[in-house]
Amino acid sequence: MTGVSVEFGLILSGILFALGLTGVLIRRNIIFILMSIEIMLNAAGLAFVVAGARWHQPDGQVMFIFILTMAAAEVSVGLALVLQFFRTFKTLDTDAAGRMRG
Amino acid sequence: MNTLLYISGCVAVVSTLMVITRTNAVHALLYLIVSLLSVALVFFLLGAPFVAALEVIIYAGAIMVLFIFVIMMLNAGAESARQERQWLSPAGWIGPACLCAVLLAELVYILSGSSVKMIDVSMVSPKQVGISLFGPYLIGVELASILLLSGLIGAYYLGRGAGQGKKKGGSGS
Numbered sequence: 001m002t003g004v005s006v007e008f009g010l011i012l013s014g015i016l017f018a019l020g021l022t023g024v025l026i027r028r029n030i031i032f033i034l035m036s037i038e039i040m041l042n043a044a045g046l047a048f049v050v051a052g053a054r055w056h057q058p059d060g061q062v063m064f065i066f067i068l069t070m071a072a073a074e075v076s077v078g079l080a081l082v083l084q085f086f087r088t089f090k091t092l093d094t095d096a097a098g099r100m101r102g
Numbered sequence: 103m104n105t106l107l108y109i110s111g112c113v114a115v116v117s118t119l120m121v122i123t124r125t126n127a128v129h130a131l132l133y134l135i136v137s138l139l140s141v142a143l144v145f146f147l148l149g150a151p152f153v154a155a156l157e158v159i160i161y162a163g164a165i166m167v168l169f170i171f172v173i174m175m176l177n178a179g180a181e182s183a184r185q186e187r188q189w190l191s192p193a194g195w196i197g198p199a200c201l202c203a204v205l206l207a208e209l210v211y212i213l214s215g216s217s218v219k220m221i222d223v224s225m226v227s228p229k230q231v232g233i234s235l236f237g238p239y240l241i242g243v244e245l246a247s248i249l250l251l252s253g254l255i256g257a258y259y260l261g262r263g264a265g266q267g268k269k270k271g272g273s274g275s
Binding site for chain 2: 016066
């Protein structure tokens with residue numbers, strides 16, 4: 001098999017992370033913000049797997065499994081909070097929650 | 103081999119770009135699934151088939167189903183897409199997008215400045231991953247189980263409160 005450069009994987013994960021960060025910054029809908037956070041977590045996992053493939057060690061994949069677990073827990077709690085948010089404010093705009101005890 | 107990797111990388115970038123620019127939440131979700139599947143293909147081509155399967159099953163399967171359920175419950179329709187389009191004005195997104203592009207350019211510059219290292223792709227089998235997971239990383243597995251339990255309890259508590267919100271009405275508390 002031919003070789004693959006490490007830079008390709010790391011730059012791909014960097015691009016995906018930057019896109020996710022842009023999504024967090026430019027969107028106002030809280031659902032889209034959660035999706036962008038998923039993109040960023042996935043990009044971080046990609047970097048781990050690329051590094052694990054570089055040194056032929058399973059550690060990168062183990063770290064990806066931990067990131068996956070964390071993402072699953074985060075998204076379940078986050079979506080429950082989104083439902084609560086929508087019931088309280090009747091909107092998904094994050095600016096609606098700008099004040100405490102709103 | 104390399105070509106497949108580059109193609110799936112391009113698909114991942116394009117579909118992620120579509121995710122952050124769509125106005126309809128379900129369309130964005132479908133693009134996100136495409137993005138996750140192409141990243142799973144990258145994993146497979148990098149010699150990590152176990153992680154590729156997990157990516158498809160858990161990310162593109164379970165987590166996206168959660169998102170779909172919530173979008174269906176929130177009942178976001180055409181007027182929410184119109185509102186999204188209004189929020190996505192160029193004045194709002196050009197600044198953050200430019201700053202992120204600068205950071206990305208720096209990252210790419212740093213990464214490409216180093217000497218080129220090649221991966222000679224060889225498969226890391228699920229068996230090795232399992233031995234490592236339940237050997238040196240056993241404490242991490244235990245912590246992950248505690249994290250999942252606390253996530254379960256937290257989601258149950260918040261969802262239960264959401265169900266009772268109707269009875270209490272808008273008391274403001």
